Amino acid sequence: MTWCSRRALLRGAALAPLAAAATDEVPSQAERYFANHGTYGHRTLSYDLHLAYDPVVGTLDGRAHIRATADRTLPQVELDLARLAVYDARIDGTAVRPRRRRNKVVLPAPRPIGAGTPFSVEIGYGGRPGPLRTAFGQIGWDRTGDPHGGTLVASQPLGAPTWFPCNDRPDDKAEFTIRVTVPRGHQVLANGTLLGHSAAESTECWTYHHPGPMAPYLASLYTGRFAYDTWEAEDTATGRRIAGRNAFPARLSGQARHDLARQPAMLSAFTGLFGPYPFETYGAVVVDADLDQPVENQTVSVFGRNHVDGRRTWETLVAHELVHQWYGNSVSLRDWRDIWLNEGFATYGEWLWSEHIGEDSADTIAREAWRTLAKEAQNLRIADPGPHRIFDDRVYNRGACALHALRLTLGDERFFAMLRGWHHAHRGASAETAAFIAHAGRSRPTETEPLLRAWLYDKRLPPLPQPSGNAQT
Ligand SMILES: [Zn+2]
Structure with a gap:
């Protein structure tokens, strides 16, 4: 089975239009790229998901307990949920009658919830989950090729509602507890750390907890039969030992162990460059499916067997x-238009790793990337690429070149201090491009602001500075 690719589709097939019309009364909602996902009506504090999954028939039975705070007076609570039926719902313990509106669940409040008031929602739901068809391919919940029945979740950017009701905004981040019951012999992996595991006669129950905060699109769940490796890495910024765990199909153990073996060294190197590792754990899951791209699910990235x-x-x-655990997950996007803050940073992290292990320097790779970009159409503002182009390769490579141009302008010491300061200032929160330009310009605004504006907002490719400060010709 092949997991459909978001980026392959972007390059190839004609794009189906994404619904971008605003459905919320809040004016800023209209500025968002995917305004029909999420609401500004409330902010989520926690998701507590109790799920039972039958991998043979592919059915999911779920109960979601959500705690949230109203951002304005709410006559009703809106959540995103796709393809699954809602059986019952309660707000603050009172049964309410849910209504469906496309991929929304609307719960009329027994009485209006005042702005700033905390409230709880409980929803019983279920059905046969499956991926959402979008312009980015099929995303969200999907089945793997595990012959015993296996699943994965890769939701970026809009797939979270395929398996739980949520406020599907990249900047609505919460604590997660994920408890899953599967038939005996099946294993479950999810974000964070394993709190408990118990087995009954015919079932097993696995409970994971992640304090996050985490955006819904980074929540993940994998079921199947895995072999495990545990590892430990030193966080060189704090001296803390970070416990890691990788999982993979047993038949791929040899190549997975070899290919993932340098993660502890990477984590140590990146803590030196970016500052303290933001979460309690990390790991990679290799699933029994071909994926076009790995996905940076929080604390538990997913890779295909083809990787x-x-x-x-x-x-x-x-x-x-x-690298996404710092830039993308810990520091999240205010909105998807700022995607270069995720992808430019993670791509630059690839170049830094190459430099760290004595292969090509970031400067060599940046100049090669610049030459490629110079041959491509210059019709994209990478800080506002448009909703259909958030995963365009130019967002990744030009975003990384923008950071390299900044490094050449500031010098290594200032540049890496600026990167660490960016994570420190927005850790666990969300940010946007304007804030980054202001942050990067603290020491030399007259140089960095025009430089970043040209790289991020002009369509024409700017020259890449030479290490000496002379522009490339
Ligand atoms: Zn990425």
Whole structure:
């Protein structure tokens, strides 16, 4: 089975239009790229998901307990949920009658919920989950090729509602507890750490907890039969030991172990460059499916079986997904238009890893990337690429070149202090491009602001500065 690719589709097939019309009364909602996902009506504090999954018939039975705070007076609570039926719902313990509106669940409040008031929602739901068809391919919940029945979740950017009701905004981040019951012999992996595991006569129950905060699109769940490796890495910024765990199909153990072996060294190197590792754990899951791209699910990135070959052919992607834990997951996007803050940073992290292990320097790779970009159409503002182009390769490579141009302008010491300061200032929160330009310009605004504006907002490709400060010709 092949997991459909978001980026392959972007390059190839004609794009189906994404619904971008605003459905919320809040004016800023209209500015968002995917305004029909999420609401500004509330902010989520926690998701507590109790799920029972039958991998043989592919049915999911779920109960979601959500705690949230109203951002304005709410006559009703809106959540995103796709393809699954809602059986019952309660707000603050009172039964309410849910209404469906396309991929929304609307719960009328027994009485209006005042702005700033905390409230709870409980929803019973279920059905046969499956991926959402979008312009980015099929995303969200999907089945793997595990002959015993296996699943994965890769939701970026809009797939989270395929398996739980949520406020599907990249900047609505919450604590997660994920408890899953599966038939005996099946294993479950999810974000964070394993809190408990118990077995009954015919079932097993696995409970994971992640304090996050985490955006819904980074929540993940994998079921199947896995072999495990545990590892430990030193966080060089704090001296803390970070416990890691990788999982992979047993038949791929040899190549997976080899290709993921340098993650502890990567984590140590990146803590030196970016500052303290933001979460309690990390790991990679290799699923029994071909994926077009790995995905940086929080604390537990997912790779396809096609990404391990025993020769570290895709090690650059192992580095990329780890860098996202700082830039993308810990510091999240205010909105998808700022995607270069995720992808430019993670791509630059690939180049830094190459430099760290004595292969091509970031400068060599940046100049090669610049030459490629110069040959491509210059019709994209990478800080506002348009909703259909958030995963365009130019967002990745020009975003990384923008950071390299900034490094050449500031010098290594100032540049890496600025990167660490960016994570420190926005850790666990969300940010946007304007804030980054202001942050990067603290020491030399007259140089960095025009430089970044040209790289991020002009369509024409700017020259890449030379290490001496002379522009490339
Ligand atoms: Zn990425």
